[in-house]
Amino acid sequence: MTDVTSDHEHAARLRDAVVDELVDRGEIVSKDVEAVMRKVARHAFTPEASLEDAYHTYNAVVTKRNEHGRAVSSVSAPQIQAFMLEQAEVRPGMRVLEIGSGGLNAAYLAELVGNTGEVTTVDIDPEVTERAARLLAQAGYPDVRVLLADATEGVAAHAPYDVIMVTVGSWDIPPAWIEQLTATGRLVVPLRIRGLVRSVAFQRQGNRLVSTSARICGFVSMQGAGAHEADLLLVNGTEEIVLRFDDGLPADPGQLNNAVRSPRVEISTGVLVRRMEPVDTLQLYMATVLPGFCTMSVDAGLDTGLVAPRNKGFSMACVEGANFAYITTRIAEDDAFAEFVVHAFGPGGPTLAEAIADHVRTWDREHRGGPGPRITLYPAGTPDDQIPELPGGRVIDKTHCRVTLSWSPTATAAEDRATQHHTTE
Template sequence: MSHMTELPDENRATELRNKAVDQLREDGTVVSPRVEAALRQVPRHLAVPEAPLDDAYSTYNAVITQEDEHGNHTSSVSAPQIQAMQLEQADIHPGDHVLEIGTNGPNAAYIAELVGPDGQVTTVDIAPAPAERAERFLAETGYTGVNVVVADAENGVPEHAPYDAIMVTVGAWDIPPAWTDQLRDGGRLVVPLRINGLTRTYGFVRQADHLLATSTHVCGFVAMQGAGSHTQQTMQLPGDKGVTLHFDEGLPADPSLLDGVLDTDRAETWTGVTVANQEPIGTLQMYLAAHVPTYCSMSINPDLATGAIGPTNLGFSMVAIDGPDFGYIVVRRNPEKKNAEFGFHAFGPGGAGFAERLADIVRAWGTAHRDTSGPRIAVYPAGTPDDRITGDRIIGKKHSRISISWPTA
């Protein structure tokens, strides 16, 4: 009798799974037949038995599986859309050896489908709970050949290296040497990497000692724990308790130069650069963050802020600091034209000139770079000398130097 009651559920799961994959084909996330077949094959709902079927197969939403005492998400089963996006970037072939960093089960099963019986899949997590969850799921669904490892993936998993592809499913701030070293030359690293506080999932190809990005997508991920974790530094804007600044690549050399900055007149300038309501602005954000002096983002508590400051979005706005000058981006929407124009507010002794300087950066993006596929990103080991690196900007991290260059349209 029990068998009868289970069946409709499985049928419904299959139906929801196929519907999600159909959606991903329609929106252009899934392009290769191999990735499509893997997504249709794996019963991902079995990894999150506590979640309703509709949540397990929600095309664009993750299922949170673990939180810390502050309510921060420490583990999740990513949305099918994000997993499909990364699987397409990884370009996995039958027979490949693949390492997955950050585990929860379904993604390792997708990879196992893609590498086939002659391939090898290793999945690693720093925490025992996600690894146990993955192990249980993989056993239940018959993917018993996957190596499940509990370790800090800062050092990769040397015992199963080298890999044809490494897929990182947690947000990283840096790329430790092991990830490049354990990749075959020409191998692919897919990683959600934070540069200037902006996370994108990059598809890199290893070329001797460095990595070159061949694809980029905007995304959000649970942050890496362990040796590779990186906490953004925050500070209150001097003189305004309501304004918190978040720095990803380090604080300004002398924050005290900003004392009293909001007591100066607010300069306002508009760029003449507009974007349509649905137009993605990922490349603009990246361009701005890479070209302004000290970049950070800002969040505002409206109950405490003085009112001199007036960003468009209280939760997140892009900010630039240059000594005593402080500026941030603003947006004015035009409902008739269904578009929005970018501008800047700036404070400080050189406020008006600073606002204009920032506006010129957006104008440069608008004329030369908005219609390109975005920046060319390459990752070199930390000790690499400048003359071995090509690029307009170099961002130094602990293990790597990241070069960013901008093709012109």
């Protein structure tokens, strides 16, 4: 009995410490979200983890892996859950649909909607739904409706919803998710845009969705009808250098076969960032302005030094015909700053590198420190002349929707930027 009491008190201290940190960092801004994250026992939904692992601010707890060891279900990190709850703006009496079950997030939502609201959570995996239903009942939330289904069709039986919260990575937005929202409902979804995942809060406006915020995040990918795999291009025919394209390969990827046999070009951008400064908007800006945008990874075990990114696991890259380039950083002499540089290969490598460097400078001058792009979703087939964000933005065509990224210049003083202290992505 003493051990149980001790564990309970230890968990409460850890939970309060996590919430205190998230409040201090501005991830939690509302009293309602703060209250529910202090109240609900996170460790009750992560019995496979130690208390310390359960209450780690920035780590998810994996609850199921597939036969290849890849995570297919998890309880998201407190930081991710906090800002997604803030994005959702859930209020008492609301009807909420959660897509992707884990149990904990549904408990938070149940607390936020109160006795007059409804929470439905759905997942495609029977092991996941059984686990979620069992843990919710044990934690005192038997009224949460746990359903087994492929959520690409939503859950029409309990619609319309004031909020739909998706807790799995989604490449597309099925029509049902929009149709089952109320006229002013909100969709919060980890949306994959050209290989970049952002938790986007959308407000419904007729048949379109308009973003109100977007936060960098990571989630296990959606299964079932909504699953989508990126196309991989092996540069030079080996797995040393892999380019990932989220929306289809280049027209003639074989043109890159000889690119890496040319000398590597390096162009300095002159743009400096603190080593702990966020650059997630640069990623989205490059995805907007570069038609051949992709991401690059290097297999450390096969690395010959042919390419030299500082982050071997992820670099912004671009393919243009027989040329490809990527953005990396070079640490400045004082070790406090890093400079963006562009490496390029191919007969047109110098020209491509200069063009990318110019885009980095434009981001620095007009968008750095700003809120990022406005992301708007239109139904597939919407004509360009009915999308007011064009020209000036980019349309990304998916199966069910057209995603637009549009930017407004944001003037940010260099001295203000130099005081930022976050994480370089």
